[in-house]
Amino acid sequence: MAGDSHFYVWLGADVRDNFQPLPDFIMMMRAFQEFTPRNLITLRNQRGYGTQKNWMWVRQELLHYVHGTPSFTVTYTDIPKILRGYYKTVNGKKTENIERSRSDNIRPGNVWVDIQQVFYRMEENVPGCYAQKPLKAIERILLTSSLEGDVVLDCFAHSGTTLLAGERLNRRVVTFDLDPVFAELTIRRLDNYRATGKTGWQWHNPFPEMEEVYDSTATA
């Protein structure tokens, strides 16, 4: 890794497997003295699992380390509706903190509640991707933790969100995926964005040529 850089690791904590891989990964990172822990971000999903016999699991974890002393650019976000409270009576009227605020924006904290999970009705949806990350989340990371022209590495391309975010924010992205289908999808997603301005396919098939193959085998 370059001298001054940020390192983000997005991973799950599976309660059915002793919260792995999160704890083992945190322990492993202690061996890499050149990385300093910077934050532990939690994303709040809108949908979860475990509603019948457990608290619904609606979180994803994002570990943030730094190497050296990289810059950090403050960004702002709309005040999420979920953030209510700090009631105070002003001129005889009970108001909450959002009403009293002079600004419509706040700096995101380390619990992100304002990012919509990707699902099939959203333009950015890439059908077939089981772990697609929201563009807004990756763009937030790129905006805070890199500058225009910087190189961004994502070793797990999947739906190609990082490549697309880099295209939109003028970062040079290096990315790859073990699975050639996801590598191809990543390339197609960028091509599709350049051709149409669309960030994904919503529910349309990114591999339309495969439909013709299926159709011809079905009628054969």
Ligand SMILES: C[S@@+](CC[C@H](N)C(=O)[O-])C[C@H]1O[C@@H](n2cnc3c(N)ncnc32)[C@H](O)[C@@H]1O
């Ligand atoms: C959780 S997804 C990444 C999601 C991605 N950030 C996005 O926004 O779409 C993980 C991806 O890593 C790929 N992968 C798993 N092991 C890998 C390896 N050793 N090298 C490269 N890619 C790998 C999988 O094929 C999968 O597409």
